[in-house]
Each structure stands twice: as structure tokens, then as C-alpha cells.
Amino acid sequence: xxxxxxxxxxxxxxxxxxxxxxxxxxxxxxxxxxxxxxxxxxxxxxxxxxxxxxxxxxxxxxxxxxxxxxxxxxxxxxxxxxxxxxxxxxxxxxxxxxxxxxxxxxxxxxxxxxxxxxxxxxxxxxxxxxxxxxxxxxxxxxxxxxxxxxxxxxxxxxxxxxxxxxxxxxxxxxxxxxxxxxxxxxxxxxxxxxxxxxxxxxxxxxxxxxxxxxxxxxxxxxxxxxxxxxxxxxxxxxxxxxxxxxxxxxxxxxxxxxxxxxxxxxxxxxxxxxxxxxxxxxxxxxxxxxxxxxxxxxxxxxxxxxxxxxxxxxxxxxxxxxxxxxxxxxxxxxxxxxxxxxxxxxxxxxxxxxxxxxxxxxxxxxxxxxxxxxxxxxxxxxxxxxxxxxxxxxxxxxxxxxxxxxxxxxxxxxxxxxxxxxxxxxxxxxxxxxxxxxxxxxxxxxxxxxxxxxxxxxxxxxxxxxxxxxxxxxxxx
Amino acid sequence: xxxxxxxxxxxxxxxxxxxxxxxxxxxxxxxxxxxxxxxxxxxxxxxxxxxxxxxxxxxxxxxxxxxxxxxxxxxxxxxxxxxxxxxxxxxxxxxxxxxxxxxxxxxxxxxxxxxxxxxxxxxxxxxxxxxxxxxxxxxxxxxxxxxxxxxxxxxxxxxxxxxxxxxxxxxxxxxxxxxxxxxxxxxxxxxxxxxxxxxxxxxxxxxxxxxxxxxxxxxxxxxxxxxxxxxxxxxxxxxxxxxxxxxxxxxxxxxxxxxxxxxxxxxxxxxxxxxxxxxxxxxxxxxxx
Numbered sequence: 163x164x165x166x167x168x169x170x171x172x173x174x175x176x177x178x179x180x181x182x183x184x185x186x187x188x189x190x191x192x193x194x195x196x197x198x199x200x201x202x203x204x205x206x207x208x209x210x211x212x213x214x215x216x217x218x219x220x221x222x223x224x225x226x227x228x229x230x231x232x233x234x235x236x237x238x239x240x241x242x243x244x245x246x247x248x249x250x251x252x253x254x255x256x257x258x259x260x261x262x263x264x265x266x267x268x269x270x271x272x273x274x275x276x277x278x279x280x281x282x283x284x285x286x287x288x289x290x291x292x293x294x295x296x297x298x299x300x301x302x303x304x305x306x307x308x309x310x311x312x313x314x315x316x317x318x319x320x321x322x323x324x325x326x327x328x329x330x331x332x333x334x335x336x337x338x339x340x341x342x343x344x345x346x347x348x349x350x351x352x353x354x355x356x357x358x359x360x361x362x363x364x365x366x367x368x369x370x371x372x373x374x375x376x377x378x379x380x381x382x383x384x385x386x387x388x389x390x391x392x393x394x395x396x397x398x399x400x401x402x403x404x405x406x407x408x409x410x411x412x413x414x415x416x417x418x419x420x421x422x423x424x425x426x427x428x429x430x431x432x433x434x435x436x437x438x439x440x441x442x443x444x445x446x447x448x449x450x451x452x453x454x455x456x457x458x459x460x461x462x463x464x465x466x467x468x469x470x471x472x473x474x475x476x477x478x479x480x481x482x483x484x485x486x487x488x489x490x491x492x493x494x495x496x497x498x499x500x501x502x503x504x505x506x507x508x509x510x511x512x513x514x515x516x517x518x519x520x521x522x523x524x525x526x527x528x529x530x531x532x533x534x535x536x537x538x539x540x541x542x543x544x545x546x547x548x549x550x551x552x553x554x555x556x557x558x559x560x561x562x563x564x565x566x567x568x569x570x571x572x573x574x575x576x577x578x579x580x581x582x583x584x585x586x587x588x589x590x591x592x593x594x595x596x597x598x599x600x601x602x603x604x605x606x607x608x609x610x611x612x613x614x615x616x617x618x619x620x621x622x623x624x625x626x627x628x629x630x631x632x633x634x635x636x637x638x639x
Numbered sequence: 640x641x642x643x644x645x646x647x648x649x650x651x652x653x654x655x656x657x658x659x660x661x662x663x664x665x666x667x668x669x670x671x672x673x674x675x676x677x678x679x680x681x682x683x684x685x686x687x688x689x690x691x692x693x694x695x696x697x698x699x700x701x702x703x704x705x706x707x708x709x710x711x712x713x714x715x716x717x718x719x720x721x722x723x724x725x726x727x728x729x730x731x732x733x734x735x736x737x738x739x740x741x742x743x744x745x746x747x748x749x750x751x752x753x754x755x756x757x758x759x760x761x762x763x764x765x766x767x768x769x770x771x772x773x774x775x776x777x778x779x780x781x782x783x784x785x786x787x788x789x790x791x792x793x794x795x796x797x798x799x800x801x802x803x804x805x806x807x808x809x810x811x812x813x814x815x816x817x818x819x820x821x822x823x824x825x826x827x828x829x830x831x832x833x834x835x836x837x838x839x840x841x842x843x844x845x846x847x848x849x850x851x852x853x854x855x856x857x858x859x860x861x862x863x864x865x866x867x868x869x870x871x872x873x874x875x876x877x878x879x880x881x882x883x884x885x886x887x888x889x890x891x892x893x894x895x896x897x898x899x900x901x902x903x904x905x906x907x908x909x910x911x912x913x914x915x916x917x918x919x920x921x922x923x924x925x926x927x928x
Contacts, residue, residue: 288777406890411883594922604924611776615784615919621893629774629784631919639911
């Protein structure tokens with residue numbers, strides 16, 4: 163079959179002005195950090211984008227103190243209706259500067275512009291818009307007549323959806339009347355720092371939002387800070403456990419959104435082409451750097467062969483490459499470290515006897531890349547069926563009966579999401595009841611909305627982000 | 640010997656596990672004395688093995704209990720109130736012996752306990768309506784969030800409210816479909832054992848509620864670190880250092896933890912416990928023709 167070649171359609175990076183170096187955002191101002199600066203690179207080219215300050219414990223102290231002052235003097239006493247207006251303002255500025263944020267996100271993270279422009283940034287604006295409206299309606303949220311804020315929130319977020327995770331953390335915290343100190347991921351700090359500028363542009367009172375950049379040590383200092391009332395973390399289950407141990411015995415309220423190993427279950431009566439699309443979206447969206455990725459495909463045995471043939475064909479049409487090219491489907495792996503982990507687990511998959519298929523595609527010479535890959539002949543004991551790979555690697559297992567599908571889907575310590583593909587409505591509801599996961603996508607996958615609660619069962623963490631339920635994490639209830 | 644000269648038939652206080660009344664597998668017991676120092680009984684002193692057996696029973700019962708209809712669970716909780724009402728005098732006597740105070744005070748606490756069952760019984764088929772909701776997502780999708788039980792919850796029951804506090808901790812966990820392993824008040828375990836007898840005759844499937852007596856400090860760490868327990872209620876842990884180590888142990892499999900906090904059990908409860916022992920599940924489906 164001949165295919166029309168795509169002409170490159172790069173998005174201009176002129177819309178964003180990256181400074182050579184960035185300080186910390188504390189008490190409404192950018193200040194120099196006391197630690198050694200570190201570099202953030204474009205994972206698609208390995209070029210350095212900027213130098214960023216690493217916050218020391220002294221810097222974290224200053225940020226928490228600023229947040230405390232703002233909580234006590236300004237943001238805490240402010241009527242909800244006034245807080246709402248600041249949040250609406252922020253939502254509007256995000257919409258206005260959407261293209262700039264999208265390009266910056268793709269540069270720093272490696273995700274395709276198609277996704278940062280059409281998914282990440284619109285969801286960020288929507289999230290602020292949604293929680294803005296709650297700020298003066300908290301008494302109607304089902305947590306009592308006059309629920310109170312907690313105080314200062316320490317928030318640590320990952321690199322896979324940098325600005326979206328910031329929105330999931332900051333919007334509900336501020337709506338409920340808390341102030342925040344947020345640490346973005348070491349490899350993706352730039353959109354959080356641009357968000358700090360947006361706070362200045364919105365004239366948000368000083369100290370309500372503080373951004374401290376740095377690596378794991380900065381995050382640990384923040385969550386262990388004695389004057390923090392609330393800790394919110396999104397990231398690996400391993401770090402989540404450490405944080406849960408660290409806050410034990412304190413009064414800090416904790417919410418954790420951790421890893422996943424979601425099953426995407428396809429029955430023989432599913433609309434096959436839609437299920438193939440959903441499978442591709444489930445695992446290759448955002449290079450598979452998604453905690454709720456559909457990384458285990460469970461195929462009913464009778465359709466497995468046909469389904470896999472169609473899946474491989476579809477994988478062959480995925481365009482891997484320049485994140486700023488509007489045609490790109492799969493961008494760069496976020497870091498050399500993550501690439502190494504994906505490679506290592508894939509090699510283990512082969513060594514344990516699973517059969518590997520990698521989409522035929524030409525990868526750029528520089529940068530961090532991993533071609534979409536699927537493993538068949540995977541058994542439940544294989545490490546690629548148990549461990550979160552956090553990359554574009556799919557493990558395929560088969561089943562015969564609905565009971566077997568449920569048993570296999572739930573055979574994991576994780577419980578973040580699951581997918582079901584079947585045309586039979588009663589079967590969807592039967593499965594939805596039995597799957598131990600916080601989000602079940604039926605005949606769709608990887609859908610997100612600020613009104614829709616997101617979060618895990620079991621070792622995928624606790625607490626919900628989004629929706630009315632998402633308020634609980636930031637209220638003293 | 641009673642006033643009539645008849646020799647009283649004393650009760651053996653045992654554990655309540657999997658719907659049965661075993662002694663501790665360890666063969667150990669400990670002396671329970673009343674508020675005035677009189678000897679009340681030799682209660683079973685449960686071991687680590689008893690904790691693990693109770694978790695197995697709770698896990699085995701969880702699926703069936705969670706899939707029972709809310710209407711049925713509500714009726715069974717209400718049945719517990721009915722059964723307690725019939726034993727009102729016995730509970731008041733046991734409570735007074737354990738806690739001291741007047742007969743009236745003891746009766747008031749028993750009545751509050753019975754009423755607590757009734758209150759939670761009514762919640763069974765309302766929790767999903769109150770804690771769940773549809774979500775107006777920006778797209779053509781049906782989207783519904785509903786609460787589901789967390790699973791097996793370990794309860795370290797309040798030390799100083801051996802009946803009202805106990806039921807105030809158990810009822811909100813089980814009404815939504817969780818099953819529980821309860822460590823009763825160490826010094827005042829007898830009302831908990833009698834509660835087990837009530838539950839055994841209230842149509843609860845065996846294993847929904849499992850009650851252990853013994854030394855809190857000995858049993859609690861095994862419950863806190865057990866990999867097949869999903870939630871941990873630390874209300875009855877009075878020692879802050881023990882509470883900290885139990886919470887840290889619970890982090891191994893990321894149990895949901897309810898920390899110890901001062902509570903007025905006579906007041907109407909908030910929904911905090913119902914929320915703590917449920918998970919929100921959100922289901923999406925496209926809408927289209």
C-alpha cells in the first residue's frame with residue numbers, strides 16, 4: 163500500500179520566550195534560590211532550555227512562611243466570592259496564553275503539540291474555571307454548612323502532565339481557601355514558572371501561590387515541613403509510600419495519586435476498530451507516560467489474532483518524532499533516565515519469553531525516543547504484566563470468560579483505571595461493578611474532565627482529584 | 640451464689656471470628672476486672688495468628704457482603720438494633736460493671752448504641768445517593784461517580800467507650816459493604832464479646848464482623864502491617880507513638896487510615912467514617928446513536 167507522505171508542519175516556538183535562567187517564586191516575587199542551579203533540557207533534542215534554581219530547606223522555609231502569612235492575613239479571611247474571581251481570572255489568562263503554554267509544555271516535556279494544545283492546556287483552563295465556581299459554594303458541597311480550609315498545602319507533582327497536574331493541585335486548594343507551595347518535577351519546571359507569571363498578571367495576592375523548583379530532596383523537605391497542613395502528591399507508588407510514612411503521626415492531611423497497571427478488556431462483540439483506536443490511545447497517548455495508561459490489553463481469545471493484526475497495522479501509521487510537528491502522534495520520552503527504565507523492562511519482557519513487536523518507524527538521532535512496542539504471549543507473572551513501565555509498551559494477555567477477565571484485571575496491587583470494550587450494555591455494568599479501579603472507561607479510554615473525580619483504589623493511592631469529591635482533600639472535614 | 644442460693648451459670652467470653660466463637664488459638668487468656676476492681680472474667684488474649692485468621696474470614700466474606708443489596712444490608716443492621724433492644728438489660732449491666740457510674744448512665748449509653756445501629760441502617764441505601772453523583776463532563780459522555788466499599792477494614796475500637804464507641808466505629812464501615820476485624824477495648828472487652836453474640840443472631844453472614852480481645856499493643860501492629868487489609872481505624876490507639884508506628888506500617892500497602900481524634904460518641908456522627916471507608920468509582924461511556 164502506498165501512503166501519502168506528510169510534510170512537516172512545525173508549530174512556531176517564537177510564541178514563547180524562554181529566559182536563560184529562572185529563580186523561585188516566593189511571596190509573589192521571583193527570587194534566587196540558595197541551592198545549585200540545574201538545567202532543564204528539551205528531551206527531543208537534548209538542548210538545554212534554561213537553568214533553574216534548586217530550592218534548599220531555607221528556601222522552602224521562606225516559601226512556607228509566605229504561604230502561611232498569605233493564608234492568615236489575606237486568602238483565609240477573603241470571602242469565597244472574591245477568591246472565585248481570582249481563579250476565574252487565572253482560567254481566562256491560561257486560555258489567552260494557551261498557545262504559549264502548549265509550546266512551552268511540548269518543549270520541556272517532549273509531548274506532541276497536538277496533545278499539549280488540544281488536551282493539556284484546555285483541561286488546565288477548564289480545571290481553574292470549574293473550581294473557581296466552587297469557592298463561594300462550599301457549603302453546598304456535602305461537607306457540612308461551613309467547611310473550613312486546612313491552611314498551607316505542600317504539593318509535589320510529576321513530569322508527565324506538568325501544567326495539568328499543577329492545575330489539579332492548585333485550583334481546588336485555592337478554591338477551598340488554602341495557600342500553596344508547589345514543587346514541579348525536576349525535568350519539567352518551565353510551565354509552572356510561567357504559571358507563576360500568570361499569577362502575577364492576575365494580581366493574585368503575594369504568597370497565595372509559591373513555586374519551588376528542585377529534585378526529590380526539595381520535595382521531601384516540603385512534605386516534611388512542620389508548618390504544612392496538607393500534603394498532596396502525584397507520582398510513583400514507591401515515593402507515595404515514603405511520603406505516607408513521613409506524615410504518619412502528624413495532623414497533615416494526605417492525598418496520593420500514584421501508579422497504575424490498567425487492564426483494557428476487549429470482548430469478542432466489541433466494535434473492533436474503535437477498540438483498536440482505544441487501545442492505541444490507551445497506551446501510546448503521551449508516550450505512555452500516563453499513570454492510568456491501558457498498559458495491559460486483555461483480549462478475548464477468539465478475537466485475539468485478528469485484533470492484534472489490526473493493532474499492528476494501526477501502530478505502523480503512528481508518527482513518532484518532533485513534538486512541535488502538528489502531525490506527530492508520539493513524542494519524545496521525557497528523560498534519559500526514563501528511557502533507560504523503559505528499555506530495561508522491555509529487555510526483561512523479552513528475556514522472560516514474551517514476543518516483542520515494535521512499530522517500524524525512523525527515530526530521530528538526538529533526543530530520547532522509544533518506538534511504540536507491544537508484547538504478546540505475556541503471562542500474569544511476567545514483570546511487564548505487573549510493573550508500571552510508564553512508556554509506550556503494551557502487554558497483551560488473553561481470557562476466555564468474563565470471570566477470568568475480571569480476575570486478571572484485578573490481579574494487581576494497583577487500582578487506578580480500567581477499560582471495557584463490548585457492545586453489550588449489561589456486561590459493561592457487570593464489569594464496572596467488579597473492576598477494582600477508580601475510573602472505568604467503557605468503550606472509550608483516557609478521558610478527563612474537571613467535573614469527573616479521578617483517583618485510585620488500593621496501592622494507586624487515596625483521595626480524588628476533580629469533581630465535587632475533589633474538594634474533600636482541601637477541607638478540614 | 641445468688642440470694643436464692645442457686646449457683647449462677649457464668650459466661651465464657653470468647654472471640655467472634657467467621658461467625659463462630661473460638662477461643663484464642665494461643666490458649667491464652669487475661670483477667671478482666673470491673674470499675675470497682677471485682678473480677679469479671681478471663682477474656683481470650685488473641686495472638687498474631689488470631690489476627691490473621693480474622694483477616695482471612697473478613698476477606699472471604701467481603702465480596703458477598705458488598706454485593707448484597709443495600710436494602711438487605713440496611714435490614715441486617717436494623718436487625719442488630721432489634722437484637723440489642725432485647726438484651727438491653729444485659730448490656731446495661733455489663734457496661735456498668737465495666738465502666739462504673741449509675742445504672743441510668745449505662746442505660747443511656749446502651750440506648751444510644753441501639754439508636755446508632757438504627758441511624759446507620761438507614762444510610763445503607765442513601766450513601767450512594769449522597770456521596771455519589773453524575774458529572775456534567777464537557778462532551779457526549781454518560782459519567783457517574785459512586786462510592787464502593789474499600790474492602791477489609793481493621794478497627795482498633797475506642798478504649799473508653801466499649802460499646803457505643805465500638806458500634807460507632809463498626810457500623811459506618813460495614814453498612815457500605817466493608818468487612819471488619821475489630822480489636823476490642825483492652826480493659827473493657829466484655830460488651831464487645833456480647834455484641835458478637837448479637838451480631839451472630841442478626842443475619843450477618845459470618846466474617847462480616849470479627850471481634851478479637853486481648854492486648855492492643857500486641858495485636859495492632861499485625862493488623863496495621865497486614866497486606867490484605869485495606870483500611871485502618873486508629874480511634875482506640877491512645878499512645879501517640881504507637882499510633883505513629885501503626886500509621887507508618889499501614890503505608891506499606893497504602894491503607895486508608897483514620898487517625899485517633901477526640902470524639903463525642905453521643906453526638907450525631909458526621910459522614911467522615913462513611914467517606915473514609917468508601918472509594919469513589921467513576922464510570923464513563925460515550926453517548927451516541
